Amino acid sequence: MLEKSLNIRQIEAAELDIVLGWAAAEGWNPGLHDAACFHAADPGGFLIGELRGEAVAGISCVRYGGNFGFIGLYLVQPAYRGLGHGLALWQAAMARLDGCNIGLDGVVAQQGNYARSGFRAAYRHVxxxxxxxxxxxxxxxxxxxxxxxxxxxxxxxxxxxxxxxxxxxxxxxxxxxxxxxxxxxxxxxxxxxxxxxxxxxxxxxxxxxxxxxxxxxxxxxxxxxxxxxxxxxxxxxxxxxxxxxxxxxxxxxxxxxxxxxxxxxxxxxxxxxxxxxxxxxxx
The missing domain is CATH 3.40.630.90 (Aminopeptidase)
Structure with a gap:
């Protein structure tokens, strides 16, 4: 059970630096100017989950031309993992990309979860x-x-x-x-x-x-x-x-x-x- 309902909303380019900071802490090594570039791809394609006004989870769900979408930057702060917040954010992202063929690059630890959501592996990026x-x-x-x-x-x-x-x-x-x-x-x-x-x-x-x-x-x-x-x-x-x-x-x-x-x-x-x-x- 969630400790409190997660507030999910779209975020602006400046707020993307919060999620990119989490990505850096995970060792993903984002670019210095990724926030502006990513946001330009689809300004509505970035969601953040908040508890009591604190950002605890983020995800990108960018819609491209040709009915193609891409999910990434899927992160939950360590103290809030295992509480269902990630799943709530995932469902919101998938709903936003309804009707798209969706791609993602899944880290090893999450590939099983993505497979259970219907994603199939094509090949690896190393x-x-x-x-x-x-x-x-x-x-x-x-x-x-x-x-x-x-x-x-x-x-x-x-x-x-x-x-x-x-x-x-x-x-x-x-x-x-x-x-x-x-x-x-x-x-x-x-x-x-x-x-x-x-x-x-x-x-x-x-x-x-x-x-x-x-x-x-x-x-x-x-x-x-x-x-x-x-x-x-x-x-x-x-x-x-x-x-x-x-x-x-x-x-x-x-x-x-x-x-x-x-x-x-x-x-x-x-x-x-x-x-x-x-x-x-x-x-």
């Missing part, structure tokens, strides 16, 4: 850690990208993600302290990658490319933007052998894993271009 190189890469076909390239990035991203997320990408490509690079060929964008600052080091997120050779160039271009004593992280889809090989080639070490799970049919995504996803919290 976070790998390495170090920057501090070596600038000069490559003619690698160019800097910005929010001005949103249309091209959005078209490329759509085939790798499962839903249209132009509002998220606009914020992602505009956040402070980030670096974004891509390669443009005769048929348009051939791949892109973003480096963003996190509580600890940097994440390359995402890294999408047409070929392993191009993925290597994009990775090296962003690795070179980070000092050798700073950590870098990338969330690698284990279902793409070329992505796993890239991580191994650069001696990146696995440090965390989650299972990509779907409540409905697995979307027909192109896995071959995926070398690192944008976020385990929002997909």
């Amino acid at each position: 976070r790998h850690e390495g170090r920057g190189s501090g070596e600038a890469l000069a490559a003619e076909d690698i160019v800097r990208l910005s929010a001005q390239d949103l249309a091209a990035v959005s078209r490329y991203d759509r085939a790798c993600f499962g839903g249209e997320r132009q509002r998220f990408l606009q914020a992602w490509l505009s956040q402070p302290q980030h670096k974004a690079v891509g390669s443009v060929g005769a048929q348009g964008l051939r791949g892109y990658a973003v480096l963003r600052p996190c509580r600890n080091g940097y994440k390359i997120a995402p890294l999408f490319a047409d070929t392993p050779a191009l993925a290597e160039q994009l990775f090296l271009a962003l690795q070179g933007q980070v000092a050798p004593d700073m950590p870098i992280f990338i969330d690698v889809p284990e279902a793409n052998p070329a992505a796993v090989a890239l991580a191994a080639r650069h001696r990146l070490q696995p440090v965390f894993e989650a299972a990509r799970m779907y409540a409905g049919a697995e979307p027909p995504l192109e896995l071959a271009p995926q070398y690192g996803i944008a976020s385990m919290e929002l997909g």
